[in-house]
Each structure stands twice: as C-alpha cells, then as structure tokens.
Amino acid sequence: MRSLLIKNAINEGKEEDILVIDNKIHKIDSDIIYQADKTIDGKGKWIIPGFINMHTHAAMTLMRGIGEDMYLKEWLEDKIWPVEQKLDDELVYWGTKLACLEMVKTGTTTFNDQYWRVPAAIKAVEEAGLRSVQPFVILDLLDLSKSSKIKEDCEALFQESKTWSDLHKFAIGIHSPYSVSEEMIVWGSEYARSRGLLLHIHLSETEWENSESIKKHGVSPTAYLDKLGVLGPEVIAAHSLWLSDSDIEILANKGVTVVHNINSNLKIASGFKFRYNEMRDAGINVTIGTDGCASSNNLDMLEAMKTAALVQKAWRYDPTSLPINELMKLSTTNGGKALGIKTGKIEEGWLADFSLIDIDNYAFTPNINFYANLIYSANSSCIDTVICDGKIVMENRIVPGELETINNVNRLYKKLL
Amino acid sequence: MRSLLIKNAINEGKEEDILVIDNKIHKIDSDIIYQADKTIDGKGKWIIPGFINMHTHAAMTLMRGIGEDMYLKEWLEDKIWPVEQKLDDELVYWGTKLACLEMVKTGTTTFNDQYWRVPAAIKAVEEAGLRSVQPFVILDLLDLSKSSKIKEDCEALFQESKTWSDLHKFAIGIHSPYSVSEEMIVWGSEYARSRGLLLHIHLSETEWENSESIKKHGVSPTAYLDKLGVLGPEVIAAHSLWLSDSDIEILANKGVTVVHNINSNLKIASGFKFRYNEMRDAGINVTIGTDGCASSNNLDMLEAMKTAALVQKAWRYDPTSLPINELMKLSTTNGGKALGIKTGKIEEGWLADFSLIDIDNYAFTPNINFYANLIYSANSSCIDTVICDGKIVMENRIVPGELETINNVNRLYKKLL
Numbered sequence: 096m097r098s099l100l101i102k103n104a105i106n107e108g109k110e111e112d113i114l115v116i117d118n119k120i121h122k123i124d125s126d127i128i129y130q131a132d133k134t135i136d137g138k139g140k141w142i143i144p145g146f147i148n149m150h151t152h153a154a155m156t157l158m159r160g161i162g163e164d165m166y167l168k169e170w171l172e173d174k175i176w177p178v179e180q181k182l183d184d185e186l187v188y189w190g191t192k193l194a195c196l197e198m199v200k201t202g203t204t205t206f207n208d209q210y211w212r213v214p215a216a217i218k219a220v221e222e223a224g225l226r227s228v229q230p231f232v233i234l235d236l237l238d239l240s241k242s243s244k245i246k247e248d249c250e251a252l253f254q255e256s257k258t259w260s261d262l263h264k265f266a267i268g269i270h271s272p273y274s275v276s277e278e279m280i281v282w283g284s285e286y287a288r289s290r291g292l293l294l295h296i297h298l299s300e301t302e303w304e305n306s307e308s309i310k311k312h313g314v315s316p317t318a319y320l321d322k323l324g325v326l327g328p329e330v331i332a333a334h335s336l337w338l339s340d341s342d343i344e345i346l347a348n349k350g351v352t353v354v355h356n357i358n359s360n361l362k363i364a365s366g367f368k369f370r371y372n373e374m375r376d377a378g379i380n381v382t383i384g385t386d387g388c389a390s391s392n393n394l395d396m397l398e399a400m401k402t403a404a405l406v407q408k409a410w411r412y413d414p415t416s417l418p419i420n421e422l423m424k425l426s427t428t429n430g431g432k433a434l435g436i437k438t439g440k441i442e443e444g445w446l447a448d449f450s451l452i453d454i455d456n457y458a459f460t461p462n463i464n465f466y467a468n469l470i471y472s473a474n475s476s477c478i479d480t481v482i483c484d485g486k487i488v489m490e491n492r493i494v495p496g497e498l499e500t501i502n503n504v505n506r507l508y509k510k511l512l
Numbered sequence: 513m514r515s516l517l518i519k520n521a522i523n524e525g526k527e528e529d530i531l532v533i534d535n536k537i538h539k540i541d542s543d544i545i546y547q548a549d550k551t552i553d554g555k556g557k558w559i560i561p562g563f564i565n566m567h568t569h570a571a572m573t574l575m576r577g578i579g580e581d582m583y584l585k586e587w588l589e590d591k592i593w594p595v596e597q598k599l600d601d602e603l604v605y606w607g608t609k610l611a612c613l614e615m616v617k618t619g620t621t622t623f624n625d626q627y628w629r630v631p632a633a634i635k636a637v638e639e640a641g642l643r644s645v646q647p648f649v650i651l652d653l654l655d656l657s658k659s660s661k662i663k664e665d666c667e668a669l670f671q672e673s674k675t676w677s678d679l680h681k682f683a684i685g686i687h688s689p690y691s692v693s694e695e696m697i698v699w700g701s702e703y704a705r706s707r708g709l710l711l712h713i714h715l716s717e718t719e720w721e722n723s724e725s726i727k728k729h730g731v732s733p734t735a736y737l738d739k740l741g742v743l744g745p746e747v748i749a750a751h752s753l754w755l756s757d758s759d760i761e762i763l764a765n766k767g768v769t770v771v772h773n774i775n776s777n778l779k780i781a782s783g784f785k786f787r788y789n790e791m792r793d794a795g796i797n798v799t800i801g802t803d804g805c806a807s808s809n810n811l812d813m814l815e816a817m818k819t820a821a822l823v824q825k826a827w828r829y830d831p832t833s834l835p836i837n838e839l840m841k842l843s844t845t846n847g848g849k850a851l852g853i854k855t856g857k858i859e860e861g862w863l864a865d866f867s868l869i870d871i872d873n874y875a876f877t878p879n880i881n882f883y884a885n886l887i888y889s890a891n892s893s894c895i896d897t898v899i900c901d902g903k904i905v906m907e908n909r910i911v912p913g914e915l916e917t918i919n920n921v922n923r924l925y926k927k928l929l
Contacts, residue, residue: 159889395891408781415583456914461574463576497874501872501874
C-alpha cells in the first residue's frame with residue numbers, strides 16, 4: 096500500500112489536505128494526520144485535475160517544426176509522409192518519451208493516442224507513468240489487398256495489449272472515413288464493439304473531406320459512418336469541424352464523443368467554426384485535444400483551452416461563448432467520461448491524477464479569478480507538480496530523465512530529414 | 513562607460529559574441545576579447561531582439577480577471593469603469609510595476625502605453641529599466657466644457673516629461689474618434705504635430721464604432737480622422753479591425769502605423785478578420801500589441817504573435833498567411849520604426865535591447881526551426897535573460913523585487929473591488 100499526502104493545497108478556493116492511497120484520492124479534509132510514504136507541502140498551490148488530451152499522435156514530436164506555413168497537400172506530400180516512411184521503433188520510442196515529457200510538464204496525465212509502432216510507444220508511456228489509450232491504426236488507403244495483413248496485425252497487438260499495465264487501454268483506430276475501405280471500417284467497428292474497445296477516428300476535418308464523401312457516398316462522412324453502423328458511445332471523433340445540424344443530431348443520438356483540436360485546425364487552415372454550442376446543446380460529450388506536433392507544434396492543453404475559448408467567442412461574435420467553467424470540464428471530466436476512466440475530478444474515490452499550480456507569480460496577480468488566471472493569463476510553466484495514478488511524475492518542475500530524452504531526440508531526428 | 517559581453521550566444525543560427533558599450537550593441541563577432549564590466553555565458557542560448565508591445569494599458573494588470581465571459585457593454589459599465597474611478601497614484605504605480613515585471617518576464621523591452629496618472633506610471637517603468645512611450649490621454653466624452661482643463665493638464669504633463677530619462681517619450685493619446693469631440697481631436701493632433709510627438713489612438717475596434725461614425729459623420733472613422741487632418745506618420749492606430757479597402761488606402765498614404773491586438777479582439781468578440789495581407793500589400797507598417805490585462809489578461813507578446821498567425825491563417829483558409837519571418841518583424845523592427853527608436857534588431861549600432869532564449873527543453877526539441885519552436889511550440893518561460901538599454905533587467909529568469917511587486921498588488925487591488 097502506497098501513500099501520498101498533500102498538505103494545505105487550495106482546492107476550489109479552500110485550503111485542504113489530500114490523502115492518496117495507492118492510486119486513488121482516499122480522503123480530502125481540512126487537516127489530515129497520516130504518516131504517509133511521502134508528504135508534499137501544497138501551501139499556496141492550487142490543485143487541479145490532470146488534463147486529458149483526447150486526440151494526439153504522440154511520437155510526431157519528432158516532426159516539430161518540420162514544415163511551416165505550408166499548404167496541406169505540399170505539407171503532407173513533401174514533409175510528413177516521406178519522413179514517416181523512415182520511422183523505426185527507436186525513433187517512435189524516443190518521440191513518445193519526448194511527448195510524455197511535454198505532457199507531464201504541461202499537466203496532462205491521460206492521453207488518447209493514435210500512431211504507429213504501439214509497442215515502442217507503450218514502453219515510453221509506461222516509463223513516464225502516464226495513462227494512455229493506444230490503438231491499432233487501420234489505414235488501408237482503400238486497398239483491399241492489405242486486409243488480411245491488417246487483421247492479423249490488429250489481433251496480434253490486441254493479444255500483446257493484455258500484457259500492458261492497468262494504465263493503458265487498447266483501442267481500434269480507424270484513420271478516417273475517406274482513407275479506409277468500407278469493408279475495413281465495418282470490420283474495425285465490429286472488432287472494437289465485440290471486445291468492448293474504444294474506436295478513435297478522424298471525422299470531417301476538412302471541407303474537402305465532406306464534399307468528397309457526398310460525391311462518393313451521397314452523404315456526409317458522419318451519415319456515411321452511421322449508415323455503416325459504426326457510430327456508438329465507444330466512438331471518439333477527432334476534429335468534427337464541418338458538421339451539419341443533421342450530423343450533430345446523429346452524433347448526439349449515438350452518444351459519440353467529439354474532440355476539438357483548435358490549434359491544428361487553425362494552423363493548417365482546415366476551419367475554425369467548431370460548432371461547440373450546438374454540440375453541447377444537443378448533448379454531445381465535447382472534449383479537447385492538441386493533435387500531433389507536426390501540425391500543432393506542441394501538446395499544451397492549457398494553450399489549446401485558451402485558443403478554443405477565444406476563437407469560439409470570436410467567430411460567434413459572443414464573448415459569453417465557451418465560458419471558463421465549461422472549458423475546464425472539456426479538458427478534464429468529459430475526457431474521463433469518454434475513455435471510461437475515473438479521472439478528471441478532485442474527489443474521494445477518483446484516480447489520483449492531478450497537478451499543483453504555483454500562483455506565486457505575475458500571471459496569478461491579482462488573484463481575483465483563479466481559473467481566468469490559469470487559462471487566460473498564465474502559461475503551462477505555472478504547473479509545478481504532477482501526480483498520475485498516485486505517483487509523482489514531476490515535482491518542482493523536475494522530471495527525471497529529462498535531458499536524456501532531449502539529447503536522444505536531438506541525436507536521432509536527423510535520420511528523418 | 514558601461515560594458516557587457518555576451519559570449520557564444522546563437523545569433524541567427526551562428527555562435528557569436530556580442531559586446532555592448534553603454535546602451536548600444538557595439539560589436540558582433542565570432543570571438544571578442546574584452547574585459548567587460550559583466551560577462552554572460554550565452555552558450556546554447558539564442559539571442560532575439562526585445563519585443564515591442566505597441567498598444568497596452570499597463571496598469572490594467574490590476575484588473576486581471578475582474579470580468580470574464582461578459583458582453584462588452586456590461587463588462588465596461590459593471591466592471592471596468594466603476595473600478596477605474598477608484599484608481600489612485602499608488603495603485604497605478606504598483607499596477608505598472610506588475611506590468612513591467614510581466615513584460616520583462618515575457619521579453620518585451622519597449623511598450624507604447626495609454627493610461628492615466630502617467631507620473632506614477634513613469635516612476636514604475638524607470639525602476640524596471642524598460643523603454644516606453646507615455647501619452648497624455650484626451651478623453652472628453654464629447655463634453656466641450658472640459659476642454660480648457662484638458663489643455664492645461666496636457667501642457668503640464670508635457671513640461672514634466674522633459675524631466676524623464678531618455679528611455680521615455682511623451683506622446684498624445686486621443687482615446688478614439690467616437691469618444692472625443694472634433695475640437696479636441698484637432699487640438700490634440702496639432703499639439704502633437706507641432707511638437708514632433710507621436711499620436712496614439714483607438715481606431716475601428718468594433719463594427720458599432722464604424723456604423724456610428726457613418727450615422728454621425730457620413731464616413732468611416734478613418735475617413736473622418738483624415739477629413740480632420742489628423743492622419744500622418746506620427747499616428748499609431750490600435751485595433752484597426754474594421755477597415756474598408758478605402759480606409760486601408762488612406763492609412764497607407766498617410767504613413768499611419770497599425771497595431772493588431774488579437775487576443776483582446778477575440779476575447780471581447782470585437783472581430784477577428786484583421787486585414788493583415790491587404791495592409792502589408794498597401795505598405796502599412798503593421799505591428800503587434802497585447803492591449804491591457806482587463807481584456808487580454810496578459811501582456812505576453814509571444815502568445816499574441818502565435819494567436820495572430822493562427823487566426824490569420826484560419827479566417828483566410830490559407831496556412832501560408834502571416835508566416836514566421838513576417839511575424840518576427842511585426843513584433844520587433846516595425847515597432848521600433850513606428851516609435852522612431854533604433855530598437856528591434858541585433859545589429860551593431862542598434863540599442864542593446866534583447867533576450868536570450870533557453871532552448872535546452874522539450875519545446876525546442878528537435879531544433880529543426882528555431883523560430884517555429886519559439887512562436888508555435890514554446891511559451892514565454894523560455895526567455896532566460898533580458899537586456900534593455902544595455903542593462904540586465906532579468907538574468908536566469910530572476911527579476912529583482914519580483915515578490916515585493918506581487919505582494920503589494922495583492923494587498924492593494926482589493927481597494928478596487
């Protein structure tokens with residue numbers, strides 16, 4: 096039995112002690128006397144749930160800054176795809192190590208990944224002590240000759256996933272409705288549903304994707320997936336930027352979770368009118384992700400939250416859109432709900448995944464509104480200490496092995512260029 | 513004669529030494545031998561010019577987080593204006609101290625201010641060692657009975673400004689075309705022009721302002737100011753969000769500088785389609801500002817640069833818009849040009865205003881593209897050391913007196929609530 100005691104942290108404005116036993120928040124009270132294995136002085140520090148990054152491609156940290164200010168087609172064809180051909184296990188391992196380092200530093204404790212070479216990635220995430228959902232990615236580029244190999248590889252990874260620690264879930268990733276054959280979309284969906292797995296898919300990221308779908312299938316990507324019987328509460332749809340009223344109704348009725356990836360959408364100029372209000376009002380579980388570093392350049396959830404709120408207010412010409420309290424839910428509880436993990440709340444019985452925020456600096460001065468300061472004024476360097484699954488993954492901004500990761504990535508990335 | 517030597521810093525990708533004599537960059541070379549008063553080891557650190565924040569209301573740091581997610585009218589009437597009535601010299605002094613602390617921490621060395629109680633503000637800026645332009649603000653709310661008092665106060669501040677150090681310029685601030693009487697706009701403009709002063713004005717921040725101007729004057733705010741003979745190369749127009757083609761042509765012809773204040777515009781939902789490409793192509797000197805902390809919550813130029821680039825790409829559906837090299841100019845050289853100060857370049861003979869950037873962290877890994885990492889991946893906590901006018905204002909992220917400023921603001925701001 097492990098124990099960790101946080102003394103005098105500020106929880107929703109009130110100074111409290113938090114006792115963690117094993118991996119859960121055991122007790123929250125004003126003065127807990129307990130001989131814990133480790134005690135942290137939380138005096139003057141606010142406690143917030145660990146962020147849940149609901150859509151990323153972790154190892155793409157390796158491609159940070161590889162193509163800037165470019166059109167999507169040239170960016171993919173000249174920069175991203177040629178580089179991805181050169182990836183090996185060592186690169187994915189160190190790229191994921193770097194991603195985990197960045198997530199810890201920016202207060203993310205759980206992430207929903209979608210990338211290649213999962214066994215190499217899982218090793219990195221286990222070492223970092225973070226939670227993740229790792230999918231087998233189905234991407235056949237409409238070439239059915241690849242089907243049997245894909246099915247075999249998927250089953251092999253599913254079997255291997257049984258050796259992973261409890262911090263990780265295996266999932267099915269279907270790249271997108273336009274890049275995967277109907278047969279394999281249906282196969283992946285049935286594989287996921289019959290085994291109780293999550294299904295992670297890119298959906299309506301671009302206007303082009305919508306018009307292609309209508310050309311080919313006569314309906315929107317959402318309606319197409321619905322027709323194939325794919326949509327359900329296990330589905331996590333990234334981007335979902337170009338949804339009609341009817342698409343929103345379908346996603347709401349099927350209980351699909353949507354991930355807003357604002358920085359990536361803005362930077363590649365895929366679109367910016369994410370229909371948050373309509374989705375929320377329809378009852379869709381909306382969450383936030385950063386996307387991978389090739390497009391969004393960082394994995395900073397706090398930055399993604401700020402940009403999401405600002406742009407939502409702007410394009411609606413309504414400064415009351417996406418207020419702070421809703422924003423916090425999007426990046427914490429809504430993510431946990433989607434992934435079926437009891438993370439995202441500072442409450443007894445919940446997983447001990449949280450951060451301590453240092454407010455003794457200009458960004459939190461004056462301290463009139465903590466959450467406004469956190470989201471609109473500060474940057475993620477205010478995150479001082481991070482706990483995941485009851486274990487300290489960063490204390491006083493120090494992450495063990497940080498320089499080794501940076502040095503190894505700086506040594507290896509040149510293989511990709 | 514003061515001297516400061518930076519050894520082995522990275523300047524545009526090349527390791528160089530920088531010798532500062534008094535307040536200027538005296539020499540840049542690969543190996544400078546000089547017995548300087550102070551030597552800084554810049555090994556592995558990039559050098560960039562200090563940012564120039566071209567539109568802010570420094571002491572409004574006091575109102576950080578005071579009104580969130582609100583409509584403009586209620587925000588002003590219920591939050592901002594009542595609070596501003598309670599300001600005194602002590603509050604403006606500490607509010608400006610806090611602003612300067614934040615600017616130093618985020619790499620800004622020069623700012624173009626517009627606020628009340630300038631003598632209290634100047635004292636704070638002098639102590640911080642930053643450069644500023646401080647205006648006398650004309651705001652008569654169309655009440656001509658205030659004219660003679662305003663003229664007297666303006667002249668008194670102008671006389672007092674002669675006692676300021678060389679780091680500061682006196683200017684005329686005209687609040688906006690809609691809040692100041694025609695008589696006082698013309699008077700302020702003539703006062704500025706006859707004395708060689710800059711003129712700082714809010715222009716076309718909202719659609720409402722434009723339609724009111726057309727109702728009252730039959731023309732846009734820009735055309736109205738032009739008709740009054742106000743526009744010229746000394747004019748710095750903040751926001752300039754709702755400009756027609758003809759407005760842009762007028763501003764270009766008159767040599768007016770425009771300040772883009774993206775975060776404030778997004779958050780208050782004033783608009784987001786800042787017509788950067790059209791202004792640049794017309795030859796307008798475009799710059800970047802943060803606005804005050806009441807609306808934008810921070811004074812972080814790096815964040816403003818990132819948001820400006822992302823939103824410009826997004827609303828134009830063109831990821832090549834506002835590329836990194838243009839963005840850097842907007843926040844450095846273009847600002848210096850507007851203010852008539854030789855700051856914003858790392859070149860011999862230019863003012864020694866610069867920052868050293870720590871790249872030994874996740875945000876700069878891999879280091880494929882330094883400026884992409886700086887703007888799109890990092891946050892301002894990468895700014896390690898800041899020099900202004902040849903003096904160190906922050907070293908290793910330590911600013912003298914930091915806690916005293918934070919404590920005093922936290923003690924005093926309650927007087928405003």
